[in-house]
Amino acid sequence: MLHRASQVAGGTTSGLRRLAELVEEFTHRVLDPAFPCVFAARPVLEDTLLFGLAEAGTTAEAADLLAEAAAAISKEPEQIVVIFADLPGAGSLPAEREFSAEVLRLLRRLDRHDWPQTTPLDPQDPRWVFWFEGVDFFFNFSTPGHRDRRSRNLGPAWTAVVQSRSSFDTFAGADHRARLHIRARLAGYDTVAPHPALGSYGDPGNHEAHQYFLGDGAGPGRPLVGVEDLRPPGQFG
Template identity: 90%
Template sequence: MLYRASQVAAGTSAGVRRLGELVEEFTHRVLDPAFPCVFAPRPVLEDTLLVGLAEAGAAAEAADLLAEAAGAISKEPEQIVVIFADLPETGSLPAEREFSAEVLRLLRRLDRYDWPEATPLDPEDPRWVFWFEGVDFFFNFSTPGHRERRSRNLGPAWTAVVQSRSSFDTFAGADHRARLRIRARLAEYDAVPPHTALGSYGDPGNREAHQYFLGDGVDPGRPLVRVEDLRPPERDE
């Protein structure tokens, strides 16, 4: 279940208490004046953020919460949702990356809608976008395993920050000065240089799927999912 961030502070059940702890740490990190993303504090301060916890750390739980997120974003295109999961191998970057990929593969199998014809299946295509339940998603996967790339570590649990790709562009797409400012702040905040995969949608060299999960060091980046993972799911006639 998704909650408004302010709703979990006084939670009494174990799951809501844990979610409250994670939200508190998430809030602490993104409100740090040094945090690179200048857009991150806004939904926190305005209490528009929706949050949820996959308590058992299962991809199916995360997928259910992301289905709720799709419904919320369909109603409010600028909605930002944060999903947490306590994974068995917390702090293992390879395991956290594979969990992120598993969630995307599962979403594709569960999707009830066809992707727009103009959207290519190949994540190496600069026009590629991940669609789910009629929403053009952008994913930011952040994990405890990110130690050098601190900007991708938002607390002690696997964290997915999701929003509509088109709303992401509304905030930052045309503001190149903001992007340059964020890159400069990343260079100061992280122990490694800004990742080479970071770019602007629509640029010929941009690859959205490389940005979802960044490595912890200097690497060329690679997509979480392959073309074969993105084939249209079989549906009953």
């Protein structure tokens, strides 16, 4: 179930108490004046974010919460949702990356909607977007395993910050100035250079699927999923 931050404070169940802890740490990091994303503070301060916790750390739980996120975004296109999961062996970047990829694969299998015909299935195409339940998702996967890339470490649990791709563009600004400002701030926050995979949607060299999970180094990005993972649900065995 998804909750606003104000709804989890003082929770009486172990799940709500853990969620409250994670929300508190997330809030602390995002409200740090040095945090690169200048848009992050507003929804935190306005208590408009929705939070959920996959208590057992399974892809099925994460997928259920992301289905709730899709429903919430369908009702309110600018809604941002934050999903946490306590994974076994937290801090292993390869394991956290694979968990993120498995979540996307599962979502594709569960999706009840056809993707728009204008959306290519090849994640290497600059026009590619991941659709789920009729929502054009943008994913930011942040994990405890991100150490040098501090901007992708939002607390002690695997974290997925999701919103509509369309609303992401609204927040960032069509003239790209906001993106340039954020990437300049990244240089002073992370201990590695801004990742070369960062780009603007629609630009010829942009790849959305590379940006979902950034590595901790400066090497080129690679997509979390490939064409073989994105077949229509009925084509999976």
